[in-house]
Amino acid sequence: MNIEDIKNIVSECDIEDNKICVKSRIYDVIKCLKNEYSFKILKSITAIDLGDEIELLYKLFSVEDEEEALLSIKVKAEAESVVDLFDSARADENEIYDMFGIQFIGNEDLKRLYMPENWEGFPLRKDYIQDDTRLAWNDDCNNA
Amino acid sequence: MNYLYHMYMEFLSKYQLPELFGNITFYIIPFCIIAIALLVVVLALVLAERKLLGWLTQRKGPNRVGFWGILQTLADAFKLLIKENITPSKSDKFLFNLAPILVFVPVMTVLGIIPYSSEFTFVNTSTNVILYLILVAFPILSIFLGGWASNNKYSLIGAVRGIAQVLSYEVPITFVVLSVVVLANSMNLTGITLAQYSRFGLLGWYFIPCVLGFVIMFICMLAELNRCPFDLPEAESELICGYNTEYSGMRFALFYLSEYALLFVNSVFISIMFLGGYLSPFGAYLSHLLLGDTYLASVLVYFEQAFWLILKASIIIFVIIWIRATLPRLASFDLLKFSWAYLLPLSIFNLFIMVIYKYLTGGALCGLS
Amino acid sequence: MTTATTLKLNLGPQHPSTHGVLRLILELDGEKILSCEPDIGYLHRGMEKMAEGLTYIQYLPTVDRIDYLAGCFYSELLCRTVEQALGAELSEKVKIIRVTLLELNRIASHLLWVGAFLMDLGALSPFFYAMREREMILRYFEKLTGQRMMYNYFVFGGVRKDIDYLEDIEEIINVLTKKIDDYEKIITDNPIFTARTIGKGILEPELAFNNSITGVNLRASGINYDLRKTDRLYEGFEFEPVILYEKDSWARYKARILELRESLKIVEQGISRLKAVGKLDQKLINPLTIKLPEGEYYSEIEAPRGLASIYIMSKGEDKPYRLKWRTGSYYAVNLLRRLLVGEYLNDAIAIAGSLDIILPEVDK
């Protein structure tokens, strides 16, 4: 894998540890990695709540070279979807939408996945308050 | 039957009871006997199935209710009787309630035309083979009715599967039955039984010349009974419970009951067709052999005949349960293909062979009868 | 009046063959599936959020519940990550014990799958036979660890106590070697079984890559990717990754049966090596003072249902800042969307069963 190729796509790109951090255009970078370096598997997308922004980690894997690539991008509330490139991203992005509330532009069927449809809040965010007062039976208690 | 009728009338006239009374009760009493016998048979069958499945899968099976668990199915029956009957609010209520009764009536009726022994057939018409074929195919209509009226998608899919399955497997059965009719020169179940009589016992039975027909008939019977590997209409792992998903309590019990009663009836029918019905496998009856030509022997022989019939049916049932413990389920597409592409041509071929055989030998192996 | 020609069927969450609480919303034309939409989350227990509020040792026992059929793998993942972060080295015996138990656990998991898959296909007995053998393994685990399914046996830096009752494992190996032959006799060449599995649910490698499918399902599609080959824990053990090229449900079945045999081999090697090494000497990490240095940690393992991995971000505290699990089944469920389209309903059940989906792994 050649870092120069990625730098051609996005100029703002640097390497921390073994992680390639990009500032934007993650879709193009992943497309390039998939098509030109045979990174055919997207192992997972991990989201981390850093407080004011959310970091997305894309872990790509190439079976032929047994090589891994770790991409990182920091987003606020919206991110580019890679559903076109990887089917598995549909599941990952949906999970992140459910847990962190990030909108993926280009992914049509984002919905509550783990939580019920009318659940409020995004549980894995750091500002999520874990209180039961919003739940049905506690409502009854409070009213009575 | 005439013989029994006269005996009964003589018995009544001794106590100066009117003849009309006798004429009415003579047909009611056997019906009650059948109804009770049917219940006992079904309870025993369910228990046998659970015990056998337990045995085949290295378990003990029910053994806590009564001695050796023999009252287990009785407890189940009582429980189903007193369980709440739910009619789903969106179902077609009239048809929903009608279906379990409709499924049960033909099964009860068909028990009347079976010759249990040479003197014990309630309805003995000259063409009762056809009557049998019609009555046995009838429950599937009620199954469809129940599945449709439940307004449940699983029930509907189960019911449609059931219709498709029975329709395709009825046809080979008819051809096989036709070949037996050709062999026996009779459309009467007693006639077919008697035509299989020979001095050498089981060598005269029709499963020897018509082994292909026997196998086809057995396979089709499994399909008609919705038994494994053809249990698609009530495939547990696909359709929850198939057509009876919405039924509870007593109505479910009726479906359950008729299912096992049909299992019994079908096994009896196949024994009559191919395994010589109530004939003894040794040629002569045991009671005649042991007791000679006495009055006791002439009474006992009726019971012995019934015993042989039940024994043959039990063996068939055992094989069916054994198959259930062994085989996976067929795919729905393969199921239909299997019938139309293999069984139907084979059964026609079988009929053809049997006609030639009949023409050449006159019906039995040379000089046996 | 509506003229709808398709049927929407809601399969689950309470359904005998969804192996838990998976819900599939199917659109049917007759019995042919036009589209499939999995709905998950009925068992979402918030494992990842829980980690943020618990110290590592408090979190360790809950990890087994992520995959109740093969809990060892997830404890191993967590232990391994913490050990690597703190630079702890495992002794030789600990490594062998871990490999032996992991493989024993994999056998238990695959056995259940064999039974449940055949149950989906409508066969009754293989389920009982497989459960009978699985019971032996669970009894052994109970003897060793005190629990049948949630062992909590691996701890940071080693194992909770020395392994024992090796003769029990030897008996398990002896019995299973014969019994697997028996399974093959009643299942593998059964004409109904082959008719229902051969050529059904073909998983092309491209589709598998695209859907991030790993583990046995991928290897049954002809891709040689077995993490155990590069895993440092498995150093010194000889085994062959099972690769089959048929790509269908039957291959996935056969691959698991062959993998059972491979795992038995590994367990056998483990026992002979355990007998050779002496007493257990291990240097446990004091669980009360565990603080991972600031940074990100990642490790992965070949679990029975594909690649399992853990990601921990630590801010130097005694609790992880963020912990993420990656499980194999989660992506297999997503694959159903593609794989079931165009199949008949009862084939669909068989195909979904052949992927070995287990719901706590999906929902976490």
Add this chain to the structure above:
Amino acid sequence: MGFFVTSIDWVLNNARANSLWPLTFATSCCGIEMMHTVASDNDIARFGSEVFRGSPRQADLLICAGTITHKMAPVLLRLYEQMAEPKYVIAMGACTCGGGMFCDNSYSVIKGIDKIIPVDIYLPQCPPKPEALIDAVRKLQQNIIKNESILKRKDFVNSHTSELMEKGELLVEAKL
């Protein structure tokens, strides 16, 4: 009158107790132990309970095997309502008894299914061994034989629900 009621009760209670058909309802870990209870070594068939029904209409016993989450709760309630009377519930596993190990730290687990449906037998442990499940079924059987009567059945059912209503803890399906 009393004599007849008691003898009818005796027959019916014994029939009910010995033919508890469970619903196939397994959400997680405990479900596997439930499968082991059916399998060869433990064989719940001895007590007549191996007839697992997929349809709630035909089942008598809801063995709630595994964690119930907020998303699952309405489903559980509906299943319970679909079952025909008489129906019994065994809360299997620590999660269903009171949240278990997910009690304090999880946002999505319901802390005890008795907030949703009435429970007859509580069976803690995580997960309970098959022997424990058999024991629970036996206890339920004894309970049915001893304490039930056709005269009291209605009150028995009502008391369960009204008690929960009073506490305001009964989860209403529409609300979640």
